[in-house]
Amino acid sequence: MEARHLRYAVALAEHEHFGRAASELGIAQPPLSKQIADLEREVGARLFDRTRRGVFPTAAGEAFLARARRALDEIAAATVDAGRAARGETGRLRLGFIASALLDPLPGVLSRFGRERPDVRLELHEMATSRSSSALVAGELDVAFTLGPPRGAGAEHLVSVPVGRDHVIAVVSTVHPYAGQQSVSADQLRRQPLIVSAGDDEPAVVAGLRALLGTDSSALGGATVARDVHTIIGLASSGVGVGLGPSRMRAVPRPGVRFCEVTPRTPLPDLVLSFAARDHSPVLRAFLDTVQKHCPDVGAALNDRLRPHT
Amino acid sequence: MEARHLRYAVALAEHEHFGRAASELGIAQPPLSKQIADLEREVGARLFDRTRRGVFPTAAGEAFLARARRALDEIAAATVDAGRAARGETGRLRLGFIASALLDPLPGVLSRFGRERPDVRLELHEMATSRSSSALVAGELDVAFTLGPPRGAGAEHLVSVPVGRDHVIAVVSTVHPYAGQQSVSADQLRRQPLIVSAGDDEPAVVAGLRALLGTDSSALGGATVARDVHTIIGLASSGVGVGLGPSRMRAVPRPGVRFCEVTPRTPLPDLVLSFAARDHSPVLRAFLDTVQKHCPDVGAALNDRLRPHT
DNA sequence: CGCTGGCCATACCTCAAAGATATTGCCATG
DNA sequence: CATGGCAATATCTTTGAGGTATGGCCAGCG
Numbered sequence: 287m288e289a290r291h292l293r294y295a296v297a298l299a300e301h302e303h304f305g306r307a308a309s310e311l312g313i314a315q316p317p318l319s320k321q322i323a324d325l326e327r328e329v330g331a332r333l334f335d336r337t338r339r340g341v342f343p344t345a346a347g348e349a350f351l352a353r354a355r356r357a358l359d360e361i362a363a364a365t366v367d368a369g370r371a372a373r374g375e376t377g378r379l380r381l382g383f384i385a386s387a388l389l390d391p392l393p394g395v396l397s398r399f400g401r402e403r404p405d406v407r408l409e410l411h412e413m414a415t416s417r418s419s420s421a422l423v424a425g426e427l428d429v430a431f432t433l434g435p436p437r438g439a440g441a442e443h444l445v446s447v448p449v450g451r452d453h454v455i456a457v458v459s460t461v462h463p464y465a466g467q468q469s470v471s472a473d474q475l476r477r478q479p480l481i482v483s484a485g486d487d488e489p490a491v492v493a494g495l496r497a498l499l500g501t502d503s504s505a506l507g508g509a510t511v512a513r514d515v516h517t518i519i520g521l522a523s524s525g526v527g528v529g530l531g532p533s534r535m536r537a538v539p540r541p542g543v544r545f546c547e548v549t550p551r552t553p554l555p556d557l558v559l560s561f562a563a564r565d566h567s568p569v570l571r572a573f574l575d576t577v578q579k580h581c582p583d584v585g586a587a588l589n590d591r592l593r594p595h596t
Numbered sequence: 597m598e599a600r601h602l603r604y605a606v607a608l609a610e611h612e613h614f615g616r617a618a619s620e621l622g623i624a625q626p627p628l629s630k631q632i633a634d635l636e637r638e639v640g641a642r643l644f645d646r647t648r649r650g651v652f653p654t655a656a657g658e659a660f661l662a663r664a665r666r667a668l669d670e671i672a673a674a675t676v677d678a679g680r681a682a683r684g685e686t687g688r689l690r691l692g693f694i695a696s697a698l699l700d701p702l703p704g705v706l707s708r709f710g711r712e713r714p715d716v717r718l719e720l721h722e723m724a725t726s727r728s729s730s731a732l733v734a735g736e737l738d739v740a741f742t743l744g745p746p747r748g749a750g751a752e753h754l755v756s757v758p759v760g761r762d763h764v765i766a767v768v769s770t771v772h773p774y775a776g777q778q779s780v781s782a783d784q785l786r787r788q789p790l791i792v793s794a795g796d797d798e799p800a801v802v803a804g805l806r807a808l809l810g811t812d813s814s815a816l817g818g819a820t821v822a823r824d825v826h827t828i829i830g831l832a833s834s835g836v837g838v839g840l841g842p843s844r845m846r847a848v849p850r851p852g853v854r855f856c857e858v859t860p861r862t863p864l865p866d867l868v869l870s871f872a873a874r875d876h877s878p879v880l881r882a883f884l885d886t887v888q889k890h891c892p893d894v895g896a897a898l899n900d901r902l903r904p905h906t
Numbered sequence: 907c908g909c910t911g912g913c914c915a916t917a918c919c920t921c922a923a924a925g926a927t928a929t930t931g932c933c934a935t936g
Numbered sequence: 937c938a939t940g941g942c943a944a945t946a947t948c949t950t951t952g953a954g955g956t957a958t959g960g961c962c963a964g965c966g
Contacts, residue, residue: 331682364663
């Protein structure tokens with residue numbers, strides 16, 4: 287049985303007349319008669335009563351037509367749904383990210399993407415850079431914000447683009463002696479109780495701070511460690527010490543604290559957007575488009591990475 | 597787009613391999629490749645990723661396949677449902693009947709039919725013979741129990757079969773003087789307060805009684821009239837008078853009353869089963885079969901009436 | 907009562923397209 | 937670099953969908 291049979295039966299039921307149904311279908315009457323006869327033979331039951339006053343479905347015909355109409359609706363919807371999925375209007379995006387990405391690019395990118403693609407289901411997973419990498423390789427994530435390029439087995443199958451430069455800044459309470467300064471020096475930091483991150487980006491931050499303060503410095507050993515940047519800022523605002531964290535910390539709106547540059551400027555690994563090089567999923571492409579629009583400086587780099595694969 | 601395209605896409609998704617899917621479908625590999633390519637062109641989106649390790653649906657393919665599977669399920673169900681409807685296993689039966697049919701044939705027939713055809717929806721409408729007739733002609737009923745053959749416009753398009761003979765009997769309280777008698781005579785009735793029907797079959801019953809008691813008799817004029825046979829029996833059991841009604845009254849189980857034949861035996865119009873001669877609905881046929889099995893003496897008459905139309 | 911007209915079924919033909927066979931092209935293996 | 941497995945392409949065959957012509961059947965009408 288083919289969809290044609292369903293369409294013909296539905297048209298015949300609608301027009302109650304072989305000739306008119308046929309011309310509506312753009313075919314002649316005899317083929318329609320034959321197709322309906324074939325259909326009735328295959329189903330094993332008479333589906334239409336041919337009376338003098340018109341052609342009407344039998345009880346079996348009514349039962350058949352109800353299913354036929356639903357089948358045709360599904361077929362029509364199949365094309366529509368496939369088109370929407372192909373344009374990335376529907377689907378799913380599994381996004382991995384390090385906690386600090388929640389500070390700066392994620393809120394804007396996600397709200398924009400949610401507006402542009404309201405029917406895409408977003409799955410957000412906070413995780414460390416290394417877990418993001420392996421999840422991307424294993425196909426358990428579609429895209430991830432990581433600290434520095436992804437590493438580990440299979441990382442060569444991933445494409446990554448820096449999303450923003452980052453460096454160490456300090457955060458202090460507004461009543462702290464350093465609050466009025468534009469920047470604080472490494473020497474000044476060594477004389478203060480410090481609050482540093484113990485989160486995902488901890489090794490990178492610690493490495494940066496070690497470079498800044500000196501490997502032998504006891505300042506780091508005595509530092510308070512906090513799980514995330516919100517805690518660092520909270521502790522700093524209550525005067526426990528001087529908080530040190532990524533410059534994207536500035537994006538957190540918080541009264542009672544002041545942010546200062548640290549000299550010498552100490553770079554941190556870039557925040558990086560990564561995804562599987564093989565993945566041409568339209569939802570992913572749409573997401574990359576959104577990121578591109580939201581972070582203009584990313585555009586060129588992304589296009590460079592994508593060309594070779596298209 | 598044809599059902600073939602859906603079947604091929606589903607098979608390909610299942611086997612993840614053109615060659616194996618094709619042989620499973622009973623065709624060669626090149627035609628399958630072509631049909632899938634045609635399908636992708638028509639949908640306007642790539643539905644499968646051909647990789648080295650297998651053929652996998654894209655996001656668009658997944659969306660398409662979900663709809664395709666449902667469409668194929670509907671198509672399969674269409675044949676099944678049509679077959680069941682054609683065998684009269686599903687559907688609807690609109691049955692008209694006069695109130696007194698509830699006494700004898702209906703309870704048995706309906707419970708038997710309900711057991712044999714559990715998925716047929718029964719619609720029961722108590723109505724007078726004349727309304728049943730016009731409703732049958734208008735196609736608003738499928739079958740009816742009427743008192744005497746249907747009458748009125750279009751009645752010639754109806755087939756009717758007597759289901760049981762009927763005559764007038766009397767019902768009296770067990771303490772009534774007539775209670776011990778095998779039968780009561782017209783003379784005895786003329787000397788008693790009478791209770792007669794004013795229901796649907798009233799004209800027929802009254803005509804019978806008039807024949808029994810004499811046209812000029814004042815006995816009928818003074819009779820109590822009741823809406824239905826249950827009321828007649830109730831009134832008779834409380835000693836208000838002698839109830840007169842159809843012999844099918846005996847089927848009502850009721851303590852405190854006794855039924856007596858009336859002499860001379862006064863026939864009433866037969867209870868008749870009628871339906872549209874044109875109606876070959878399988879549910880109707882199944883119902884007729886059930887009635888036939890339940891009332892063996894009806895069988896021959898029914899078959900006689902049906903042959904000429906098949 | 908035969909005629910006519912409308913309608914569906916049948917007969918037969920035509921041609922598009924589904925499917926078969928043979929072959930090419932493309933990688934990922936060894 | 938050769939090989940093998942797989943999908944795509946090329947070409948041919950054949951099925952069957954659809955077209956045209958016609959027949960059969962009945963209702964309505966002169």
